[in-house]
Amino acid sequence: MAMDKKIFTTPILKSNPITVLVLGICSSLAVTVKLEPALVMAVSVTIVTGLSSFLISLIRKTIPNRIRIIVQLVVVAMFVILIQQILKAYAYDVSKQLSVYVGLIITNCIIMGRIEAFGLNEKPLPSLVDGLANGLGYGLILVIVAFIRELFGSGTLLGIQVIPQSFYEAGYMNNGLFIMPPMALILIGCFIWIQRIFQKEESK
Amino acid sequence: MNTNKNSYTIIYATIxxxxxxxxLAIVSLGLKDRQQENIQVEKQMNILGSANLGKDVKNVSDKNSYIKEEFSKYVKEAFVINANGEVIAKDSTDIVKSKAFGIEPSAQFDIMRKIEQGNTSYRDKLELPIFICYTPEGEKLIILSCYGSGLWGPIWGFISLKDDFQTISGALFDHASETPGLGGEIVTDKFRSQFIGKIVMQDNNIVPIKIVKGGIKDAKHEVDALSGATITSVAVQTMIENWLKVYEPFLEKQK
Incomplete structure (x- = not known):
C-alpha cells in the first residue's frame, strides 16, 4: 500500500487548501477574530474531512456514480450535525461563539473537494490521512490568522490579556481594523504572496 | 455488480x-437532556450575573453544578406579572421549574411589538418574569428581563434593581451575532458596570437611560456608548426603555 509520507505533508504546506488551492476562505474570514473559536473550527473541520473521506473511501465501490455527490453530501452533513450536537452538549460556550459556522462546515469546499479528488479513488487509510492533513493545513492558516487578529485587534490571546496595561496607558490602542473581516482577507493574501515567493522555483 | 442501474441507485439512496x-435521531435524543441543561444553566448564570453574583464561574471545574448551587442559594422567588403590573403567578420553591423561569423573553418581545402596532388585544397575553434575589450582603434585588434586536441579531439581558425599585444594581447583556470586538463588547464588565447606580424611575415616571457618545454629562441617567458600535449601543438603550415601560405599572405599585 502506498502510504507515502507525502500524503500527509503536502496538504499542510505545499498544497495548503487555503493558500494554494484557495478553498475554505469564507469560514477563515468569519471565525478568526478570536483564537478559541478558530481552534475549535480547525479541530472540527479536521475531524470531518478525515472521517468523511475515510467513510466514503470505505463504500466507494458501492456508490452509484450518478448520485455520488449526494452520497458525499449526506455523509459530510451527518458528521457535521454530529459535531454540532456534541459541541452543544459538551462545549456550550464554544458552540455559541461558532453559532452558524459549524453548520457551514458542510459547505466548506475542502471537504467535498478532497472526497472527489482522493477519497473516491483511494483506499480508506490513505484517504483518512489525506483528509486529516488537509484539515490540519486549513487549521494551521486559521490559527495563524486568528493569532494575529486577536493579538492586534483585542490585545488578548485565548481571551487573556497579553498586551500590558501600561502600553494602553502610554497611548497604545487596539487596531479595530483587525477585527473586521477585510483584515483576514489581507492577511491571507499576504500568506499566499509569501508562499508563492518560496514556491516559485518548484512550480515552474 | 452494475452500480448504475436505476433500481440499485434508488435502493442505495433509500438505505x-x-x-x-x-x-442522527439516536444521538440527538441521547444528548438532548444535556443540551437543555446547558441552556438552563446559561440563563441562571445570566440572572446571577445581573446581580453581580456567580463570579467564580471561570475558576471552578464543574461550571453547571456551581451555577445551579449559587442560583438556588440566592434567587429565592419568581413572579410572573401581566401588562397591568398584577402578579399572576408566584413561586418560591424550585425557581428553575417556575413559570417565570420558563418564559421566553423573545416571545414576549413579539407580543410587545404587536401591541405597539396597535393590536391591543395582545395586552392580555403579555407575561413578564421577575426574579427576587437576596445577595450574601442581605440586599434584596429585583431582577427584570429584557430582549431586543441589535445590529445583526437579537440581544438580551437582565437588569437588577435595588429594593427602592429605581436604582440599577447591576446589568448583564448578551447577544447572538453582534460584531466581535465592537457591538459584541456589550457583554464585557467594562460596559455593564457603567449601569450600576443609574436611576430609572423618578417621581413615578420612567427615566430612560441614555447611551451617549463622547462622555457622559448626567451621571445619574447616562452611560458611555461603545465606540464603533453606535447601532448596538442604541439598540441596548431602546431595549431597556421598552422593557422598563412594560414593567412600569408593576414598579409604580411597589412605591
Missing part, C-alpha cells in the same frame, strides 16, 4: 438516508 437519519 443510506434511513441509516443516517436513524443515527
Amino acid at each position: 443510506l438516508v434511513v441509516v443516517v437519519a436513524a443515527l
Whole structure:
C-alpha cells in the first residue's frame, strides 16, 4: 500500500487548501477574530474531512456514480450535525461563539473537494490521512490568522490579556481594523504572496 | 455488480438516508437532556450575573453544578406579572421549574411589538418574569428581563434593581451575532458596570437611560456608548426603555 509520507505533508504546506488551492476562505474570514473559536473550527473541520473521506473511501465501490455527490453530501452533513450536537452538549460556550459556522462546515469546499479528488479513488487509510492533513493545513492558516487578529485587534490571546496595561496607558490602542473581516482577507493574501515567493522555483 | 442501474441507485439512496437519519435521531435524543441543561444553566448564570453574583464561574471545574448551587442559594422567588403590573403567578420553591423561569423573553418581545402596532388585544397575553434575589450582603434585588434586536441579531439581558425599585444594581447583556470586538463588547464588565447606580424611575415616571457618545454629562441617567458600535449601543438603550415601560405599572405599585 502506498502510504507515502507525502500524503500527509503536502496538504499542510505545499498544497495548503487555503493558500494554494484557495478553498475554505469564507469560514477563515468569519471565525478568526478570536483564537478559541478558530481552534475549535480547525479541530472540527479536521475531524470531518478525515472521517468523511475515510467513510466514503470505505463504500466507494458501492456508490452509484450518478448520485455520488449526494452520497458525499449526506455523509459530510451527518458528521457535521454530529459535531454540532456534541459541541452543544459538551462545549456550550464554544458552540455559541461558532453559532452558524459549524453548520457551514458542510459547505466548506475542502471537504467535498478532497472526497472527489482522493477519497473516491483511494483506499480508506490513505484517504483518512489525506483528509486529516488537509484539515490540519486549513487549521494551521486559521490559527495563524486568528493569532494575529486577536493579538492586534483585542490585545488578548485565548481571551487573556497579553498586551500590558501600561502600553494602553502610554497611548497604545487596539487596531479595530483587525477585527473586521477585510483584515483576514489581507492577511491571507499576504500568506499566499509569501508562499508563492518560496514556491516559485518548484512550480515552474 | 452494475452500480448504475436505476433500481440499485434508488435502493442505495433509500438505505443510506434511513441509516443516517436513524443515527442522527439516536444521538440527538441521547444528548438532548444535556443540551437543555446547558441552556438552563446559561440563563441562571445570566440572572446571577445581573446581580453581580456567580463570579467564580471561570475558576471552578464543574461550571453547571456551581451555577445551579449559587442560583438556588440566592434567587429565592419568581413572579410572573401581566401588562397591568398584577402578579399572576408566584413561586418560591424550585425557581428553575417556575413559570417565570420558563418564559421566553423573545416571545414576549413579539407580543410587545404587536401591541405597539396597535393590536391591543395582545395586552392580555403579555407575561413578564421577575426574579427576587437576596445577595450574601442581605440586599434584596429585583431582577427584570429584557430582549431586543441589535445590529445583526437579537440581544438580551437582565437588569437588577435595588429594593427602592429605581436604582440599577447591576446589568448583564448578551447577544447572538453582534460584531466581535465592537457591538459584541456589550457583554464585557467594562460596559455593564457603567449601569450600576443609574436611576430609572423618578417621581413615578420612567427615566430612560441614555447611551451617549463622547462622555457622559448626567451621571445619574447616562452611560458611555461603545465606540464603533453606535447601532448596538442604541439598540441596548431602546431595549431597556421598552422593557422598563412594560414593567412600569408593576414598579409604580411597589412605591
